[in-house]
Amino acid sequence: MPKILIVGGGYAGFYTALGLEKWLTAGEADVVIVDPLPYMTYQPFLPEIASGSVEDRHAVVSLRRHLYKTEVVTAKVTAINHTAKTATITPAIGEPWEMDYDQIVVTAGAVSRTFPIPGxxxxxxxxxxxxxxxxxxxxxxxxxxxxxxxxxxxxxxxxxxxxxxxxxxxxxxxxxxxxxxxxxxxxxxxxxxxxxxxxxxxxxxxxxxxxxxxxxxxxxxxxxxxxxxxxxxxxxxxxxxxxxxxxxxxxxxxxxxxxxxxGVMANPVLRNTDLPLEERGRLRVGADLRVINDDGVVADVWGAGDVSAVPDLTGNGVGGYCVPNAQHAVRQGKLMAKNIVGVLRGDAPAEYKHENLxxxxxxxxxxxxxxxxxxxxxxxxxxxxxxxxxxxxxxxxxxxxxxxxxxxxxxxxRRDIVALEARAAPRAAFAEVASRPKV
CATH class of the missing domain: 3.50.50.100 (FAD/NAD(P)-binding domain)
Structure with a gap:
């Protein structure tokens, strides 16, 4: 069976995996999702988590609980060699290894973009x-x-x-x-x-x-x-x-x-790949979510979400591209699942077009x-x-x-106002009173 590797378990990656589980028939393909975190974060709730209006664990979705047919790997993808169709998987503990794939979906998201301001x-x-x-x-x-x-x-x-x-x-x-x-x-x-x-x-x-x-x-x-x-x-x-x-x-x-x-910027993992990037460091993607270069479509590689420069066919996007938000990432992930399954079955992929709600x-x-x-x-x-x-x-x-x-x-x-600052150093209370051998 062909192996579909999804890099990143955010909006786009999660919904791609969810869609593939829905549309693929038994034995049609293996799906693997790799993310250093075992959950998808619903980022629009972050301000309300910071103010105590939403419980923190309620704003994340467990990958293992809800992706029944997908292999979940809790690790980082630190490099992609699409020419050889291999990805370097680096776990928190243990040695990195190479994972082969037939198709790859890059949905690694974005990270905070800062400037060299002192402090x-x-x-x-x-x-x-x-x-x-x-x-x-x-x-x-x-x-x-x-x-x-x-x-x-x-x-x-x-x-x-x-x-x-x-x-x-x-x-x-x-x-x-x-x-x-x-x-x-x-x-x-x-x-x-x-x-x-x-x-x-x-x-x-x-x-x-x-x-x-x-x-x-x-x-x-x-x-x-x-x-x-x-x-x-x-x-x-x-x-x-x-x-x-x-x-x-x-x-x-x-x-x-x-x-x-x-501000945000594309995940730096793209710097360790042989995939085509645009001037802002995002993945070059066509309207059908297939990765493209100067010669056209790059076979067997897809991209969506904040890590990709997806053309906005409505004409309303900044610079002609979809803005990096959850509204686009979710819908791109759903369409990408359908497109991947369609291509596997010999159909042409559909283009992404979404009017801002x-x-x-x-x-x-x-x-x-x-x-x-x-x-x-x-x-x-x-x-x-x-x-x-x-x-x-x-x-x-x-x-x-x-x-x-x-x-x-x-x-x-009313909101819960208990702070748990000690969770950052949970052993401190024990270590302070624990008996130690006499020297």
């Missing part, structure tokens, strides 16, 4: 993984606990100053959610007032959220300002050394939590924005639309039930 690599944290979102939530809660014991002063101000870099959808959603989260915490900390907390968002462009209209973005700015959150437009971060945020405007302040959401974002509890064409909805109705859409969009019914149940419980009982 960012040492002080900042991203928002691409579930672990980062958990760490942000625990840091906010931990900082409130520490600040509550301090008198007014620089250290207290630093603990209660939170900074987000990047005014796209991810940055604005996280910024709004954290502002809402911090406000809700004040009832439990009588020594901390609303004015003690400071929120700064830094955006290099002259506007936020390019996915929505200028009018809608202005509404968001006004709403955030009314809630005590400051947005710095036309401003660049010039330094974050030791947590001291310095801006291109000359302003500076101390911040204990700096979150970077200013609109953009919906949360800005914290009971506040949201929705934009579709010229139609804009703001406030509580948009927040309900956001929860309804994403609650149903997360794959698998058992995940949907868990998410909606958590939202109902949070409405009745």
């Amino acid at each position: 960012v690599a040492d002080e900042a944290i991203g928002l691409k993984t579930i672990e980062e979102a958990i760490a942000i939530r625990d840091r906010v809660l931990g900082n409130f606990d520490r600040a509550a014991n301090l008198a007014d002063g620089p250290e207290r101000d630093r603990l209660l100053t939170f900074t987000v870099v990047g005014g796209g959808f991810a940055g604005i959603e996280l910024f709004g959610e954290l502002r809402s989260f911090a406000t809700s915490l004040l009832r439990y900390y009588p020594t901390i007032t609303f004015d003690d907390t400071r929120f700064h968002l830094i955006e290099a462009m002259g506007r936020i959220m390019p996915e929505v209209s200028l009018k809608t973005s202005h509404w968001v700015l006004k709403n955030l300002a009314q809630r005590g959150a400051e947005v710095h437009l036309d401003t660049q971060l010039t330094s974050a050394v030791d947590g001291r945020v310095e801006l291109s405007t000359g302003e500076s302040f101390e911040s204990d939590l700096i979150i970077w959401t200013a 609109g953009a919906v974002a949360t800005l914290g509890l009971y506040v949201g924005v929705f934009q579709s064409g010229k139609i804009a909805i703001t406030g509580f109705p948009a927040w309900v639309m956001h929860r309804g859409y994403h609650g149903l969009a997360i794959p698998m019914w058992e995940r949907k039930i868990r998410v909606f149940t958590t939202w109902i419980l949070n409405f009745l009982l």
Whole structure:
């Protein structure tokens, strides 16, 4: 049987595997999916995980639980030699090995894209993984606990100053959610007032959220300002050394939590392949999701999701390509499964074309924005639309039930505000009291 190797278990990879399980007949092909994590992360929930509105494990989907017919390998693909049709598989423990394949699907996703700004690599944290979102939530809660014991002063101000870099959808959603989260915490900390907390968002462009209209973005700015959150437009971060945020405007302040959401780039694994890439380092892909080079289609290799430059046939994509979001990755994965099966059976693959359904974002509890064409909805109705859409969009019914149940419980009982910072060093408590041999 031919072997189909899927590199990456994110949206596109997961839905490709799910589709292949549906469309392939018994004995038609073997499917293997390789990812260093045993789960798919539903990234639109990361801001709500950081604010305690969604339980972290409910926003991930187990590959082994839901891919019944697919071989799941928990390891990294560190190189691809398509000429020889081999991939280098590198596990966390043990020696790397070569895996042969007949067809390969590259859906390795994207990683945070940063710039060589002093201090960012040492002080900042991203928002691409579930672990980062958990760490942000625990840091906010931990900082409130520490600040509550301090008198007014620089250290207290630093603990209660939170900074987000990047005014796209991810940055604005996280910024709004954290502002809402911090406000809700004040009832439990009588020594901390609303004015003690400071929120700064830094955006290099002259506007936020390019996915929505200028009018809608202005509404968001006004709403955030009314809630005590400051947005710095036309401003660049010039330094974050030791947590001291310095801006291109000359302003500076101390911040204990700096979150970077200013862009993504294709997974660096592509640099270790012989596959054709475009100028931004993404996989060159045709509208039918087959990889192409200057001579045409490259046989037996497919690409989709954030790692690929997929042409946007609607004409609405930035630079002519589909924007890197979940809406495209999910639909590309579903189509790619059908196309792979079709090619195996001698049929021509279909082209990917999807009209954007609109953009919906949360800005914290009971506040949201929705934009579709010229139609804009703001406030509580948009927040309900956001929860309804994403609650149903997360794959698998058992995940949907868990998410909606958590939202109902949070409405009745309020959000859980327990921080588990000690999980980063779980042996510390034991090691502190454990008896050791006398020297």
